[in-house]
Amino acid sequence: QHFLNRIKTHNVNLNAFISVTEESALAQAAAADKQFADKTAGKLTGIPMAHKDIFCTKGVRTSCASKMLDKFVAPYDATVVEKIAASGMVMLGKTNMDEFAMGSSNETSFYGPVKNPWDTERVPGGSSGGSAAAIAARLAPAATGTDTGGSIRQPSSLCNLTGLKPTYGRVSRYGMIAFASSLDQAGPMTANAEDAALLLNVMSGFDERDSTSVERDVPDYTANLNDSLQGLRIGLPKEYFGEGLAPEVAEIIDAAIKQFEKLGATVKEISLPNTSLAIPTYYVVAPAECSSNLSRMDGVRFGHRCDDPKDLLDLYQRSRGEGFGDEVKRRIMIGTYALSAGYYDAYYLKAQKCRRLISDDFQQAFEEVDVIMGPTAPTTAFKLGDKTDDPVAMYLADIYTINTNLAGLPGMSIPAGFANGLPAGLQIIGNYFDEARLLNVAHQYQ
């Protein structure tokens, strides 16, 4: 009730939620109370949370912040939704996001932009901007996010939160509406590392309904939070500290790294020489995959359908023309072009080769260091509207996060400090399945 009340008061201004599921939340809370009375409650029983509106929720609208799915009620729960419900957590509602998770500012949503609670003239980041704003404004203690190129970490940085993108394959993608299937990964967004560990414990694990899910034991992510960082080897990629990084963010990151040295870590400069390939590689791979994934929104099976179609082609064209926003259309066009006959080798295949080079850079680095650190985003939160006319400027907001998705590695953003009243996050990148270490490092910093 406390959180529902806060949502009622503040959501009008922040626009963090697309749907609030008050009735079922109160029913779940009552069920939790009963479990406490019966002494059958688990660790997370009764704790409220919110889901990004990209996860299918049975009987509840699942819009992906698109007009295309404005009236879509999912017939089943995503695995992540199922697992979180089974833990006893209570869903408060579905959070706003960029349309189909395409964006870095939450300004492409069909339901309007989300505002950053630290300064409501500024963006919360994206695409999981609704989840970030909801936690930062204490409308929910925790939320799910998804990260294809930075969408958990960048909004966490801009809203002073802890956000973790797990290793590709750690968390099931079943029922999570696909943007770029080879990059998408769900993860926790919380106020601190301990909460992230608790939520990741519940979200992780093999799922036979997701063919890219990895069959591997899930450790207890809370078990190592208190380990000492004595001897931890930190690598600082010189490519993450060059031109484009705002000086006030650089200062915050430098101070955070000094703090790790005090905690017993050693620091060395490393190089990830193919970093400059990340944005162009991503903006071939992600649009190519999204153009394929979004072809299912054809006005026939589900989603928006235009009025009085003349014939099948008219049905496709007008339903898609009316249902998708500009950024989604831009990506579909780029992706369709990149995949078309005669261009595949020049673009998609080439991008896959670059992707391998980027992964190899990281593997080489992890021979010498345990974790890699740097800024999560090049700047603090920018003003609403500042980058909406310049897609390339918007794409650069993910310059430090995208490589991790291309390589499939886990990455995390943690609150590192403030400049002019605005937060900036420190990014910690680990080797495959090293989430427990990332959480340990994050917890020790707090």
Ligand code: GLN
């Ligand atoms: N901002 C990036 C994009 O627009 C990443 C989005 C994401 O991680 N979902 O594609």
